[in-house]
Amino acid sequence: MRKTAIIIPAALIVLAVGLSSIFIVDPRQKALVLQFGQVKQVVQTPGIGFKIPFIQDVVRYDGRILGLPTQPLEVTPLDDRRLVVDAFARWRITDLVKFREATGTQGIGFAQRRLENILNASTRQVLGSVPSNAVLSEDRTPLMNRIRDLAKREANALGVDVIDVRLTRTDLPEQNLSATFARMRAEREREAADEVARGKEAAQRVRAAADRTAVELTSAAQKQADVIRGEADAKRNAIYAEAFGKDPEFFAFTRSLSTYEKALKGDNSTIVLTPRSEFFNYLNSDMGVAKPAPAAPAAGQ
Known part of the structure; x- marks a missing residue:
């Protein structure tokens, strides 16, 4: 019994x-x-390990890829237009010994605080070297790669590797939004006014060209009409001259008839003439031949 009492506790120990x-x-x-x-062993593969009991301790670290969202950060690009930027980084521990020496007993929490400071400094450095339009553009991949590479070099002293950095938000500070929107509105209104002015100028040019074309066409038509009218008048006068040369009396007769027609055509025309006027020479003739007007009686007859 005494041996059993000794063996059992010894076995348990x-x-x-x-x-x-x-x-x-x-x-x-x-x-x-x-x-x-002091580090005595680095275990990077899963499984069972051995240590000296009561003398050696085991410290475990997360070997997966970890995420690190940063707090909103205010940066000033080259054009002095302040922006608020949020970033997100992915990182993992690559050198356990260096990581232990850099973080001590605080581990991953301390490393994340250090990484956030490194990421903020890298973001300010990279975004401060470009204008705000490059930061606000849709394609920010080159900027994010530059931030990642710069943060990777700084984080190497912690024994970690920065795998990727993404800019999740790039906005204007709240106090600058109203002024920025007002400036954008003024720029758009100025562009609209410029477009309206250019439209009016183009319309004026089109209108002037159309008026000039109309004047030119009218002038050309008037010139052609005058030429045709002149040629017709010349031909008419030639015909009249030829007729007058053949029979002057008949020519005078026809001209008088034409004159009668024109003079007596109006409905409200009133003509007051003496019967002895030359205008009625052919009307006073029996045969249509003009007779000289009778002489006025002498005084005393």
């Missing part, structure tokens, strides 16, 4: 010591075996 010398590393983790704060 051996079992406890044996179990305390075994540790398990999850596939999502990496581990360091520390002895009095």
Whole structure:
């Protein structure tokens, strides 16, 4: 009985010591075996590991890719137009020994604070070297790659690797929105006024060209009409001259008839003439031959 009482506690002690010398590393983790704060073993593969019980400790770290959203950051691009930027980084631990030396016992929480400071400084440096239009454009991939590369170099001292950086938001500060919108509205109104002015100028040019074309066409038509009218008048006068040369009396007769027709054509025309006027020579003739008007009686007859 006395031996049994001694063997059982001894076995339990051996079992406890044996179990305390075994540790398990999850596939999502990496581990360091520390002895009095010094790194004795780096375990980066999942499985079962061994350590010296009560002397060595195991510290586990997340081996997955981690995310780091930053707080809104105000930056000033080249054109002094302040912007508020949010970034998001993806990172992971690559050197456990260096990471332990840089972060001490605070681990990932301390590393994230340091990474956020590095990311903010890199963002300010990169975005401060370009105008605001480049920051606000849809294609910001080159800028994000520059921020990532700069942050990667700075974060190497922590034993971590910055895999990717994304700018999730780029806006104007609240106090600048009203002034910016007013300036944008003024620019659009000026552009609209310029377009209206150019439209009016183009319309005036079209209208002037149309008026000039109308004047030219009218002038050409008038010139052609005058030429035709002149040629007709010349031909008419030639015919009259030829007729007058053949029979002057008949020519005078026809001209008188034409004159009668024109003079007596109006409905309200009133003509007051003496019967002895030359206008009625052919009307006083029996045969249509003009007779000289009778002489006025002498005085005293």
